[in-house]
Amino acid sequence: MQELKICAPLSRTDETIPLIEAGAGEIYTGLLPPGWNREYGLVCSPTRRYGRSAHLARLEELERVVRDAHSRGVVVFLAQNERYSAEQEPEVIKLVKGAEAVGIDAVILGDVAFLLALKRAGLKTRLFMGTGGNIFNTASARFFMDAGVSRVIVPRHIRIPEIRKLRRDLPGLELESFIFRGLCPYIDGMCRFQHGINQVLGREPLEDIACGLDFHVEIENDCSRKLKKELGERYSRRQSFTGCGLCALYDLADAGIGSFKVVGREMPSREKIEGVETVKKIIDLLQTGISKKEFMKACHDAYLEFYEERCIRKACYYPELWY
């Protein structure tokens, strides 16, 4: 079996060592360009995370993270995974070049425009395409590979057979998948909802992500009460606020995924570390040659221990495993 790495979220310099000790083999983080909040607002974040707590604030902090991680053989990726306007692009390029100078190992992107801009600017650092690329087919993956991408972070909603096909069609492409926390019902690169609005307005609830709202649901045409009730339940509060793909690790490792992302740059340090520890425990178990049935049970138990509730289909990254 190939080496299975955990890609862990970081937003504070003092998280580097604890995350590595918890089992992180890769670290990803975000960095705010100076003055971004004043100029554009964090609702229009440059890294798709909407609070100050999700980012490092200064290049010097990134340098320290890189130094600490590299000294322990762990790589660091910088997420600059939004699309940028003509005014924004030069300052984000400057920031990425600064990050390259302090030794980051890759930049996680979210779109073609910025990928092409970085190539034109002569960036040498490796480029990854994140979920903003919406890579659900081989042609898209090949397009990004041809444009200079060496790793694709597959979308949250891709299916395991689709991942196997990507691996078969493009054996030279590194693949990373989400494995724990932060599942969203909508496709990242296709979602235009804004988050963090209530934080700016200073009103409750501060956690106001659109897909987590308790919508009042009306079906506009005539249909049975049963259908109305079921549709109402499915469309209101689609977000589970949990998210887990642990039991898919059995198939994903076999499908050729080498890196597994834990979501939550904005989370408190303790939650990030515990998330990494949970995934590490499951990866270690997988490598003992355990049967699939026993492995699945261990994953369900790990979910229960972490979230203090039984796993539900709405929180599952790979709902096909429920059929």
Added chain:
Amino acid sequence: MTPQSAVFIRSKEQLASLSGGFDRVYFGEEFCEDLMPSFRQARSVYYAAQEKNLGFTLLTPLCSDKGIKKSLDILLRLSDEGIKGEVVLSDWGLLDEVTLTHRKKISFEPVLGRALTRQKSGPRLILLSEVQPAAVETGKRVPLGAGAFMDFLKERGVSRLEVDNPLHGLDIRLPDGFHGSVYYPWVYVSLSRICPVFETVSQGKKRCKRDCIQLPVRLTHPDMPVPLAAFGRTVFYENPGPVPSLDMPGLDRVVYFNPLGGHDAGT
């Protein structure tokens, strides 16, 4: 630039009942692969549009491998018949196939769709107008970068880009040689891969029967300035404002868009 007016239709019947005033019809599906028309349907709508002297634009969705194959099959077969038109692209893989791999065989002008221009079109940004106007101004602009991307599009033969007209406003300035279309009044917001309608009504069947078209869902919440409307996997809202002005550089077409198709339905 001559201002153009186009309308999205879901069926040939909607085309038959259209009033005058349009230059072009949009047919197909930008978001959900299961709602793509067949080759026969696309061909039939093309000829019906020809009879009315209307241009033809085929919409294509975000694709799985199967969707890429189906979209290419439709485009190649229409092109084989000598049919010309535009194709709106919503997937980078399909864009690559159409503008590079099969460029010589496809007789449709490639158009960068709303899925790929990726505006900040969600309805809540307008709530920051008073407290953080900078965020609202950022949200109005279409994030096309500072030049490299537009050069790439030119190289690939893409000269039209499509955008929404969000509640908080639109600010698009296209360079010379590019044209823009703005959709009105319905604005795209989000797409899921799991379809709540299919999951509810499929009863174990594997094939989508397009029940979502008959089951539009209205979603309201005090935190949302306008109601949302879900059609299966896709979420939209209606901008109650006036028809967008075409006075921004490059913008020369309004696409009258209602997720149900037709000009008046549901608006």
